[in-house]
Amino acid sequence: MDKFALDLEQMEMRDSFSNLMVKRVYNILLIASKYDSFILEEDGRIDEKIFNEYTQLNLRYPPRFMQVVNEEAAIEQLQKHNFELIIFMPGDKSQQAFEGAKRIKKISPNVPIVMLTPFSREVSQYLVNADTSAIDYVFSWLGNTDLLLAIVKLIEDKMNVEEDVKSVGVQVIMLVEDSIRFYSSILPDLYKYVLEQSRNFATEALNAHHRTLRMRGRPKILLARSYEEATAIYKKYQDNMLGVISDVSFTRNGMKDSLAGQKLSEFLHQNDPVLPIIIDSSEASNKKLAEGPEMAFIQKGSKTFPQELRQLMTNLFGFGDFVFRDPKTGQEVARIHDLQELQKAIFSIPDDSLRYHFERNHASRWLFSRAMFPIGRFIKHIPIQAFTDTMPVRQMLFDAIVKYRKIKNEGVIAEFQKGRFDKYSNYARIGDGSLGGKARGLAFLSAMIKRHPELNRFADTQVMIPKTLVLCTNVFDEFMEQNNLYDIALQDLPNEEILEAFRHAHLPEMLFDDLVAFVEVVKKPIAVRSSSLLEDAHYQPFAGIYSTYMIPYDEDPKIMLKMLRTAIKGVYASVFFDQSKAYMTATSNVIDQEKMAVVIEEVCGSSYGNRFYPTFSGVARSLNYYPIGQEETTDGIANVALGLGKYIVDGGLTLRFSPKHPKHILQMSTMEYALRETQTSFLALDLNNKNGHLPVDDGFNLLKLPVKEAEQDGTLDQIASTFDPYDQVIRDGIWEGGRKIISFAHILENETFPLAELLSDILKLGEEEMGRHVEIEFAVNLNSQDTDKKHAFYLLQIRPIVDSKEQFNENLNELPKEDLLMRTNYALGQGIASEIFDIVYVSGDNFNATQNQLCAYEIDKINKQLTQEGRNYVLIGPGRWGSSDPWLGIPVRWPNIAS
Structure with a gap:
């Protein structure tokens, strides 16, 4: 059991379908007389006919035909162009065609040559003795x-x-037949069936692109025309x-052998007793040759031969549904349509049925036929007969x-399918429009995690992203148009009136199910976030402009659905709030050109009584504008805080550190700094606030709590230190009494969690x-119940940093005083900003924090005036700008200062 548990951990996921079928037939040289070409075309272009065949089977890359009438013209074209296939139609000149094929083969030895000929007794007799080596x-x-x-x-x-088998383990179906007329009639039916099955199993893929790629994993069909050729193919691809x-009856040792098929079956079953073999013969008496296990017989010449062959391949080769049967009665006990159904049913299948199908490789063969090679390989090598109890086998399969499924979901933008979305799904979209900025960033992060397994x-x-559903921008378009909302939304109305109109509107009906x-x-609280076209743009970031609503979890899906639908409408409405319009104007964008996608995702965290929050959240940047001490600009910088990340975005006190220098933290350098400059409160979601009447303020259901409240939740153990007022020292960890300091000491100094290393890598x-x-947002839940591992590190967002390249390295101290308008010894960083007309200065003299809110209103008025006049300005003043806490600084938001 331990061995197979280890095998499961190491189960290879080699099924990159993009690397399959790299060699294609794009160009075909057809050598035929004008009459044969005319017959072939039947008054229509052959290219169109082959294109139609491809289209009906959802195939891509149909080949193009170039037609020539003789060998000389063919050689001329071979010298000018590349061809992957040559087709000869010799008519009644078969002998000349064989000689011509030899000459062409010398010129293009690696191009396959196929002869298409109407069959007659004369042609058949000629082919027996003809030299067909070319x-x-x-x-x-x-x-x-x-x-x-x-x-x-x-x-x-x-x-x-050869390459596809070696690469991912693509399967092989071998057709053993030396009758040209018979294999010419059976191969089209065989390919149509296999291609139809591949189209059906491709529905297991997560989106249209992956469905197309997955079809490349269909079984290959190889034709053997003699016993020797068949055994050679089997030896090469037997696994x-x-x-x-x-x-x-076919050729063996250069002669027709009426029992060659029987001898081949015996050889194959000596090596693999459960290999499925379908015997076909025109002699009904040969049915007795197919009485062994995993064998079947079909009579050539039967009017229903194609249908019978399809049914036998479905039963024996693992195509179609996986039907579990009672081995004693043959009665069906369960029918499985896809992998998810097998996962759900595996613990309810009767023991004798499970053993019967596993011992005969039915389960692995079904998975192989559906191009699920890694899991098929794993299951094939589980010896169920070695287990007296099937429960360990069931658990291993589950x-x-x-x-x-988890690995296949990573890094893929799936199309949402309500019947298949479950707890193991990761990222899905509804709609065909754009994903918007945030959703694109999340998809990129998911793909990056998959590309770099070293992160885990x-x-x-x-390391993961939260379970995510994206409503694409076309859903927003449909919502706005169906409800005629643009007339109201584009007016200069109060935010409350706009939100009320959106609340009474109806979401598209197709969203409901x-x-x-x-x-x-989803069994956790949900965040409903904006993801607009302009959000996270490289040169005009819209981060923080639109609303993000969080809704608490409720066991009643009807209540959850009501809150979710209201929150979606609230995010849509925020596009047209006054602050959004002001920012759009300031950045020279047009509000009615903005399109909004919505990200619906699980909130990272755990429940503690009536509140929900992660252990800590953070924002990290790869560029540090203000390096201190040993820090370099390119070392990056991070800000982390207990609780929900909105606390950081709103300008709360956070712990600042460089991931390259995690033990050098300015805020912890002195006791005075630690007591004054570290976090004193945190945000959590109120699980009892399930108010369906959504206000404009998206933080309406967030609790702002003192840090000491988290001590009883056990979330401070790894991230806090304790101030001992008697000894006047700060001790790492939680100690009885004394103020708790959010220091992250255990994590950053004792490395109990690899935060600094992960942030550096990401x-x-x-x-x-x-x-x-780049700038990333993340949240961490220590001792999480959401993953197979102990701790969960959620990547929530990535966006580019707007970094002006207009910088200079002059010594500012050497600039002449007469050229200076203002000067300070306390600023960090320098650069060039052109077209500045004004300075708005908030004096630090007699600065009074009680007036900060009033100051923000004054700045907003000045900003509107200067924006209307088209005058850019520099804003200078004391405190922490943009903080949601007016005691820390002037609480301006983007629209108040966007010029």
Whole structure:
């Protein structure tokens, strides 16, 4: 059991479908007389016919045909162009065609040559003794264009099989047949069936792009025309052989052997007793040859041959639904349509049925046929007969499916499907419009985590994004148009009136079932965040302009749905609030061109009585504008705080540190700093506030609590120190009595959690992959119940930092005094800002914090006046600008100072 648990941890996820089928037949040289070309076209272009065949089967890259009438013209074209396939139509000149093929093969030895010929007794007799060494395949042509598709796919399978098997474990179906007429008729049906099945299993993929890629993982079909060729193919691909379809009488040792099929079956089952083999023969008496396990018989010449073959392949090769049967009665006990259903049913399948199907590799074969190679390989090598109790096997299978689904969900923007979205889903979208800035950033972070598994190298920490659903911008468009909201939204009305109009509007009807499915899966509070087209733009950041509403969890899905729908409408309304309009004007954007997507995501954290919050949240930047001491500009900087991240965004007191120098923290350098400059309060979501009447203030249901309240929750253990007033010292950790200081000492100095190392890695990767400096938002829940590991590190957002390149390195002390308008010895950083007309200065003399709110109103009035006049200005003043706490500084917001 321990061995297989280890195998599960190391289960390879090698199924990158983008690397499959890299060799394609794009260009075909057709050598045929004008008459044969005319017959072939039947008054229509052959390109159109093959294109239609591809379209019907959802295939891409249909080949183009170039037609020539003789060998000389063919050689001329081969010298000018590249071809992946040559097709000869010799008519009644088969002998000349074989000789011509030899000459062409010398010129293009690596290009397959196929002969298409109408079959007659004379042609058959001639082919028996003809030298066909230059011809790769001969086919009987009856005018059916689906044969051309089968030929192209057969050639492509042969070109790609070795690499695709080696790369991800693609499966092989071997057809053993030496009758040209028979394999010419069976191959089109065989390919149509396999391609239809691949289209069906591709629905397991998460979006349209992945469905197209997943079809590349379909089983390859290889044609063997002799016993020797069949055994050679099997020996090369025996670990990946899905099944075999074999004639009884075919060539062996250079001669026709009427029992070659029986001998081949015996050879195959000696090596793999449960390999499925379908025997086909025109002699009904050969049915007795297919009486072994995993074998079946089908009679050639039957009018229902294609339908019978499809049914046998469905039953034996693992296509279609996985049907669990009672081994004694053959009665169906469970029917599985997809992987998620297998996950749900695995603990309820009867023991004898489970053993029966596992011992015969039915489960792994079903997974292989659906291109789920990693989990198929894992299950194939579980010897169920070694287990007296099937429960460990069930648990291993369940865990393997969960792991596979989690990994496949990472880094993928899935299309939301209500029947498939569950606790193991990660990121999905509703709609075809844009994702908007925040949602794009989240998707990028998810993909980055998948590309860099080293981020999850720590045994006790899982790096992840929250479970996310995105409503794309087209949902916003439909909502606005259906409810005729632009007339109201674009007026200069109070925010409350705009919000009221949006609250009474109706969301698109198509959202209802999807949102119901989402709230039934999510068992935590939900954040509803803006994700506009302009948000997180590289040169005009809109972060913080629009609303983010949090809704508490309720066990009643109806209540959750009501709160969620109201919150979505609230976020939409915030596009048209006065502060949004003011900022749009200041940044020269047009409000009615703004499009809003919405991010709906789980909130990171845990419940503590009536409140919910993470252990801590943070913001980190790869560029440190104000390095102190040993810090370098490129070392990055982070601000962390107990509780919800809105506390940081609103300008609360946070702990500042450089991830490269986590033990050098200015705020903890003296006792005075530590007592004055560290966090004294935190934000948590009020779980009892389920008011459906949403106000303009998106923080209406957040609790602002003193830090000491968190002590009883146990969330301070790793992030706080204790001030001992008697000894006048600060001790790491929680001690009885004394004020608690949010110092992060255990984490940053004792490294009980790899915060600094993770932030350094993420900032470095983010900067490299975005090609510019970045800012990230994150939240951490220590001792989390949400992951397989002990701690959860959630990446919530990434956006570019607006960094002006107009900088200079002159010594400011050497500038002539007469050239200076103002000078300070307390500023950090320098740069060039042109077109400045005015200075707005808030004097520090007689500064009174009680007047900060009034000061913010005055600054807003001045800003509006200067904005109307088109005059840019510098704003100078004391305190912490933009803080939500007016005692710390002047509480201006973006619209109040956006010029």
